[in-house]
Amino acid sequence: MPLPGTDPGTPFLLRSVYLKSLRDVRHGLVGWSIGIALLVITESLIWPSFRDMPDIEKLFSQYPDYMQRLFDVSAMTSGIGFINSELFTLMLPVLFLVHAIGRGARLVAGEEEDGTLDVLLVTPLSTTRILLEKAAALVTGVFALGLVLYVVTMTCSLSIGMGIGPLDALSGCLSMVLLGSEFGLIALAAGAATGRKSLAVAVPAALAVAAYVLYVAGLLVTSVDPWQHLSPMEQALASGPLGGGLPLDFLWLALGCAVVTVATLPMLDRRDIAAPG
């Protein structure tokens, strides 16, 4: 979103708040990408020896019922099931959440605590516009991580023969992107509402834990069942997430992202900006 009339001498990544926010995360994204890639590659390399273990099915049938559903252990004898339970049901969601929440908190609350927000706000750009560009940059960053995850997952599956199809991987990666985005946007919202980075991290982190507890409780206790569908965790993870197709639940996640963003936009106009220092 470069602004019209920008001097041609301006580096591309400094032409808008959106691009500058992406510039800030570029090194981080490289690091996260390498980490995620190594993780997926390691698990994929373990898979053949796991598959060839004798009596593996007998071992899993002894797991309690909720464990079987939570980590999808019954399906662990397939490539999809293995990667799902090893990575996509806990490890990767946590990594996406940590990345997105950290970014979301830094985008506004971080700038306010650093003192750089002052000059940024005293420009012709409205606070709404600035928040919208920052939200877009956040989602773009999470999406980029999802893309890396997709490419690595497909590459591993094809070269090791895990049988994860393009659509299977798509649903898994999309659920990570949507889940990360929603909680990252909640961090952005909490930061925009309070100006405090600690709260901008604590609020979405607490909500994520609560959502996970609700999801797990729904698996354990039948009376919780109708409520667990409110949990973004259940919306993202219950269907697979690898190989879950494109469930309607993803729409709820997308809607959640949209609602949080819209609620965030007027927040900086409603409160005092803390003075630097």
Place this chain on the structure above:
Amino acid sequence: MEAAVRTSGLRKEFRGTVALQGLDLVVPPGSVFGYLGPNGAGKTTTIRLLTGLLRPTSGTAEVLGLDVASRPDEVQRRVGYLPGRFVGYPDLTGGEYLRYLAALRGGVEWSEVDRLADRFELDLARRLGTLSHGNQQKVGLVQAFMHRPDLLVLDEPTTGLDPIMQAEFLSLVGEASRSGATVFLSSHILSEVEAVADTVAILREGELVRTATIPELRAQVVRRWDVTFVHEVPADVLRAIPQVAEVRVRDRTAHLVLAGSAEELLRTVAPYGVENVETHETDLTEVFLRYYTHEEEPWRVA
């Protein structure tokens, strides 16, 4: 012409503490306005209200004829702002930082940035994180001036600048003012703005205690005289002289504070036998400090 800044009943409270109590301020267009006051007087609070970073508890602020609360973006387009504690992005070079802000503002001529950087002897190729405090402050000043705003709002602009750069800054303020801009700058000390300010306002504990032009303040310059008498000091006679603002007696010497002409004093004391007169030079600072420290009204010119 409309005022560059006009506030009426502008009040700001922070959870119980009153930072600004019903400020009525008018800054004439094209003027250089020095906004003075001791620590905690409310200078920064006023400036953040004018730039739309704070919401007033009550009252209104108009900048360049625009209501800040309802049209903040138009105000922010036409204002150049230097925060009291300027912080840029440490990983960007000065040039990159200014390019970014120029892109967000639009319509900045880069030659103007180069000119300002030259004036401040600022190396735009260095990262802000590696610049000294004073050099970072210069980057803050350049971003405030670079789009040739109609109003400059500068919170303690000279902090961290060496005397040569302070002089350079003051000449930039003069140039901006001559080309029609209004400059609103805060400071702790009068001498810092004396040379460029047309008008000064003195704030104390969130209240305006005085608005005056520099010549008006100068008329208030007081002198200290120590008059030693041959015999006893005629204290009551001295106190009766209108230009004598204060009398303290020690032994045979009267320590006087004199505002205005000394003519009547000299005529009155002559018959009492004056042994010695010692005068001490004073300047505007002394007038000014009175507003900071004294609860009562400072001396008036008789």
